Amino acid sequence: MVLPTDLFPHATDAALKTVEAHQDPQDLVFYAAWFCPSAQRSWITLEEKGIPYQYKEVNPYKKEKHFLDINPKGLVPAVEHQGKALFESLVLCEFFEDAYPTHEPRILPEDPYEKAYARIWIDFVAKALVPGFMRLFMAQGTEKQDAARAELYDSLRTFSAQIKGPYFLGEQFSLVDIVIAPWVTRDVIAAEHRAYNRGDVAAEWKQYAGRVEVRESVLGTKSNPEQYVDVYAPYLKDEAQSEAAKAIRAGRVIP
């Protein structure tokens, strides 16, 4: 078994090219792990907006002191902006929007109602869809896997019923799309190991997922799918020891 501390050390494919293009020192240092779906959200936002950043790869499982000084929770993603630290993927996405107001496109609507509406669905992704995918990955035995898949499909159908198209809010590629994009990128693992099928969820979901996964910022932050296998193998055996996996197992909210 590959221990989390021995994970493949860096991004590959298109994501590696993006990393290589962001090695020069900048005001904004982005600490990420190539395999991390949370980090990919913030990374997609940086790429969408063309914000100058320096990419630094971290293995968050090593809990090195330098990184704990930046994020005491020891989780990626995190940033240092003009020497000050911040973390939490969603907070970072909103920080990029606020701290770089001239960098288009906006990822949240300007209108207060529309913005609040977007946040309702961002919250839904965090509370229903992400734990739903993780529970399906971690479920052992046919009965539990069937139940987890049915629960995820229910949540995905609730989400899909609100997709305006082409993206969730309509023409604007928004933070709602960004928070679910890393899981669209990884749902092939559920397809290969847990009988998940986009088309079985809903035609709207299949079409939407197909559009999100080919967005340039999503492709540009994606590593070779083969490299994700080692990362997810322990989840599929319910042996993962990440903070998120421990929380799912204990029925707690993901940290």
Ligand SMILES: N[C@@H](CCC(=O)N[C@@H](CS)C(=O)NCC(=O)O)C(=O)O
């Ligand atoms: N709520 C956090 C979650 C971040 C997170 O769980 N990151 C994982 C990698 S995908 C991590 O750093 N794991 C290290 C660990 O669990 O010890 C966020 O959205 O930024």
